[in-house]
Amino acid sequence: MFARTQRLTLRPGWPEDADQLAAAIGHASVVSMLSRVPWPYTLDDAAWWLARDVARPELSLLVFAHEDERPALVGGVGLHPHDGGGMEIGYWLTPAAQGRGYATEAARAAVDMARHALGLDGLIGRHRLDNPASGRVLQKLGFRPSGTGEMPCLATGGGPVPCATYALDLRQPPALAAAA
Numbered sequence: 001m002f003a004r005t006q007r008l009t010l011r012p013g014w015p016e017d018a019d020q021l022a023a024a025i026g027h028a029s030v031v032s033m034l035s036r037v038p039w040p041y042t043l044d045d046a047a048w049w050l051a052r053d054v055a056r057p058e059l060s061l062l063v064f065a066h067e068d069e070r071p072a073l074v075g076g077v078g079l080h081p082h083d084g085g086g087m088e089i090g091y092w093l094t095p096a097a098q099g100r101g102y103a104t105e106a107a108r109a110a111v112d113m114a115r116h117a118l119g120l121d122g123l124i125g126r127h128r129l130d131n132p133a134s135g136r137v138l139q140k141l142g143f144r145p146s147g148t149g150e151m152p153c154l155a156t157g158g159g160p161v162p163c164a165t166y167a168l169d170l171r172q173p174p175a176l177a178a179a180a
Contacts, residue, residue, distance in 0.1 A: 039155035125166040
């Protein structure tokens with residue numbers, strides 16, 4: 001699946017993206033906020049991730065900003081099976097791309113894919129409690145707080161870290177979900 005927004009292109013990763021991916025995600029400040037990414041993140045990790053056989057209905061897309069002449073890899077967004085059932089949205093941005101609205105723009109495109117292309121009824125979102133910016137992204141998309149819990153973090157040895165949980169009912173029109 002591919003998506004184009006006003007400033008971004010979302011597409012599957014290709015083997016030739018390995019160098020850019022390793023450089024974009026290979027920051028302790030990024031990896032420490034994610035549950036599934038090893039640290040340190042190496043070129044071999046990027047090559048493995050790009051070559052893996054992705055089972056459906058998982059969706060993993062790289063995010064490229066096209067504000068300059070050449071699109072730049074600025075992050076990733078995905079929909080993944082949640083351990084407790086349902087599908088979970090996840091996203092990350094390289095530090096230089098943070099604070100520019102890219103996470104909201106990319107995640108909104110992924111939510112639209114979940115609603116229209118994948119026909120999902122709902123999504124789950126989580127963020128570490130020490131990453132409130134990620135919670136603001138979820139709230140802008142209409143996700144509602146549903147509690148707290150823990151999530152694994154490979155960067156901290158796989159141990160659990162406290163997180164806030166959110167839910168989005170995709171059966172509601174987007175305007176109603178955001179206003180609820």
